[in-house]
Amino acid sequence: xxxxxxxxxxxxxxxxxxxxxxxxxxxxxxxxxxxxxxxxxxxxxxxxxxxxxxxxxxxxxxxxxxxxxxxxxxxxxxxxxxxxxxxxxxxxxxxxxxxxxxxxxxxxxxxxxxxxxxxxxxxxxxxxxxxxxxxxxxxxxxxxxxxxxxxxxxxxxxxxxxxxxxxxxxxxxxxxxxxxxxxxxxxxxxxxxxxxxxxxxxxxxxxxxxxxxxxxxxxxxxxxxxxxxxxxxxxxxxxxxxxxxxxxxxxxxxxxxxxxxxxxxxxxxxxxxxxxxxxxxxxxxxxxxxxxxxxxxxxxxxxxxxxxxxxxxxxxxxxxxxxxxxxxxxx
Amino acid sequence: xxxxxxxxxxxxxxxxxxxxxxxxxxxxxxxxxxxxxxxxxxxxxxxxxxxxxxxxxxxxxxxxxxxxxxxxxxxxxxxxxxxxxxxxxxxxxxxxxxxxxxxxxxxxxxxxxxxxxxxxxxxxxxxxxxxxxxxxxxxxxxxxxxxxxxxxxxxxxxxxxxxxxxxxxxxxxxxxxxxxxxxxxxxxxxxxxxxxxxxxxxxxxxxxxxxxxxxxxxxxxxxxxxxxxxxxxxxxxxxxxxxxxxxxxxxxxxxxxxxxxxxxxxxxxxxxxxxxxxxxxxxxxxxxxxxx
Numbered sequence: 025x026x027x028x029x030x031x032x033x034x035x036x037x038x039x040x041x042x043x044x045x046x047x048x049x050x051x052x053x054x055x056x057x058x059x060x061x062x063x064x065x066x067x068x069x070x071x072x073x074x075x076x077x078x079x080x081x082x083x084x085x086x087x088x089x090x091x092x093x094x095x096x097x098x099x100x101x102x103x104x105x106x107x108x109x110x111x112x113x114x115x116x117x118x119x120x121x122x123x124x125x126x127x128x129x130x131x132x133x134x135x136x137x138x139x140x141x142x143x144x145x146x147x148x149x150x151x152x153x154x155x156x157x158x159x160x161x162x163x164x165x166x167x168x169x170x171x172x173x174x175x176x177x178x179x180x181x182x183x184x185x186x187x188x189x190x191x192x193x194x195x196x197x198x199x200x201x202x203x204x205x206x207x208x209x210x211x212x213x214x215x216x217x218x219x220x221x222x223x224x225x226x227x228x229x230x231x232x233x234x235x236x237x238x239x240x241x242x243x244x245x246x247x248x249x250x251x252x253x254x255x256x257x258x259x260x261x262x263x264x265x266x267x268x269x270x271x272x273x274x275x276x277x278x279x280x281x282x283x284x285x286x287x288x289x290x291x292x293x294x295x296x297x298x299x300x301x302x303x304x305x306x307x308x309x310x311x312x313x314x315x316x317x318x319x320x321x322x323x324x325x326x327x328x329x330x331x332x333x334x335x336x337x338x339x340x341x342x343x344x345x346x347x348x349x350x351x352x353x354x355x
Numbered sequence: 356x357x358x359x360x361x362x363x364x365x366x367x368x369x370x371x372x373x374x375x376x377x378x379x380x381x382x383x384x385x386x387x388x389x390x391x392x393x394x395x396x397x398x399x400x401x402x403x404x405x406x407x408x409x410x411x412x413x414x415x416x417x418x419x420x421x422x423x424x425x426x427x428x429x430x431x432x433x434x435x436x437x438x439x440x441x442x443x444x445x446x447x448x449x450x451x452x453x454x455x456x457x458x459x460x461x462x463x464x465x466x467x468x469x470x471x472x473x474x475x476x477x478x479x480x481x482x483x484x485x486x487x488x489x490x491x492x493x494x495x496x497x498x499x500x501x502x503x504x505x506x507x508x509x510x511x512x513x514x515x516x517x518x519x520x521x522x523x524x525x526x527x528x529x530x531x532x533x534x535x536x537x538x539x540x541x542x543x544x545x546x547x548x549x550x551x552x553x554x555x556x557x558x559x560x561x562x563x564x565x566x567x568x569x570x571x572x573x574x575x576x577x578x579x580x581x582x583x584x585x586x587x588x589x590x591x592x593x594x595x596x597x598x599x600x601x602x603x604x605x606x607x608x609x610x611x612x613x614x615x616x617x618x619x620x621x622x623x624x625x626x627x628x629x630x631x632x633x634x635x636x637x638x639x640x641x642x643x644x645x646x647x
Binding site for chain 2: 071072074075076078079081082083085086089090091092093094096097100105148151152154155156159165167168169170171172173174175176177178179180182183184185186187191192193194197200201227231232235236238239240242258259260274277278281284287288289290291294295309312313316317322325326329330332333336337339340341343344346347
């Protein structure tokens with residue numbers, strides 16, 4: 025910023041050198057500035073302190089209940105933890121995992137479970153959203169669909185446990201009447217138990233996918249759809265050529281969120297099967313729960329928890345990256 | 356919005372698709388509501404009536420579902436014999452306490468995070484969000500052993516703290532998005548007029564108040580519905596509704612009537628709250644990534 029009132033300026037369009045016009049500039053910035061004034065700083069130290077002060081309690085509390093336990097988790101995973109004592113055991117907790125068939129099986133089941141849940145939820149959820157979009161009574165219908173999500177997962181699990189029951193369960197009766205299932209409950213045989221818990225998860229969380237997809241559908245540019253239609257595309261073609269690509273980012277978020285929730289929540293599995301029959305539904309978090317809080321082998325549990333945590337954090341990193349990309353695209 | 360006059364030609368395929376989607380919606384609605392209906396109905400049924408189902412393949416027999424004389428005895432049982440009123444109180448205190456702590460501290464942090472930038476802010480953010488995303492069982496292993504040494508296991512403060520592990524990061528993360536939408540210019544204008552920083556903050560609070568209210572409700576919902584933390588950290592002295600409901604399942608004697616009644620008691624308040632904050636639900640459940 026200049027501090028002169030008058031300045032030499034060449035008028036654009038006129039050749040330099042022939043005329044030099046002395047021009048009085050009229051803009052405010054060019055007026056003399058009192059010498060005491062300095063550039064205003066956006067975050068003077070005082071206000072930074074103020075903001076950090078506001079932030080401090082939450083960060084401190086969070087550090088106490090998440091960072092400290094995390095360090096403790098690492099410590100535990102390296103020790104043989106009994107009630108009240110911990111003995112260093114040379115990474116044994118970890119080395120044992122490699123030969124623990126139930127641990128490896130837990131991962132495999134978790135992947136199977138998540139993939140099945142997601143495939144069904146995305147398939148049904150997206151179709152439902154497309155069917156509902158712009159339909160009559162859309163609002164009421166969507167609100168009705170929300171109901172399962174508000175239910176505590178443990179209660180949902182118990183209700184479905186009732187429905188699956190081999191002697192008085194309605195759902196079991198339905199499956200039997202249709203001829204899909206024999207007299208044995210879906211949860212009672214190793215071959216079908218996993219499908220049983222997948223159905224409950226699909227029942228409870230498909231509406232979330234529908235909601236997310238509906239939000240995405242509202243943002244599909246109408247003019248593109250119309251332009252494509254003018255070019256002679258059918259509605260079906262339109263859906264695959266324009267709607268679906270536009271939905272893609274929203275769906276990625278939905279998939280990641282559900283994937284992580286499958287890692288996080290095991291309430292309904294605990295209510296339905298508790299990991300059984302045999303180990304047929306012992307997905308990794310259930311196995312972890314059993315090791316830590318049934319047998320109280322907290323050191324081993326910590327090692328399992330750590331591996332689970334690392335995978336979740338990696339998934340989280342990917343998710344946050346997707347979030348950011350979404351945000352920048354909007355801006 | 357572009358013009359609405361675009362003509363949609365009905366072809367046999369689109370017509371079939373339309374009918375199929377209507378049928379699909381109806382079937383889906385039935386399948387999604389049926390378990391809830393069964394829960395409600397069974398909670399008012401005598402056990403013998405609740406267990407009555409038609410013979411396999413007897414489709415006409417579905418009617419027996421509706422043949423019952425409503426009774427309140429399971430609800431009576433819950434409150435008179437099973438001590439559920441104290442579990443409701445525990446649930447309320449634990450969920451409400453952690454929600455209030457999380458949202459109050461969280462909105463302070465979210466506000467300041469939204470207003471300043473500093474080195475490592477992104478890392479701080481990632482730490483906050485990853486706390487939220489960590490699997491509950493994995494968090495619980497160290498938390499349990501720490502809480503046990505502090506004598507917090509089985510107490511309400513312990514449970515409130517445990518719930519705060521997932522509610523606080525949620526509140527910070529989601530409320531930051533809210534404060535980001537409030538232009539800094541409003542506070543600047545206030546401060547030019549002589550307001551101090553806290554006064555300027557007060558001035559913008561009404562703008563974010565509905566959101567803050569909604570996220571208090573959402574935090575209550577997450578905590579209320581939790582089972583794992585309550586079962587481990589709250590075991591003993593701080594039994595909440597989901598845990599008490601689960602405990603009605605005993606190896607030899609599953610008290611289905613009471614379970615269904617307890618399910619209704621646990622579920623209905625949350626369904627109502629869900630309706631109240633319907634507008635913020637998608638934002639809340641997707642961690643702010645999707646807005647309706």
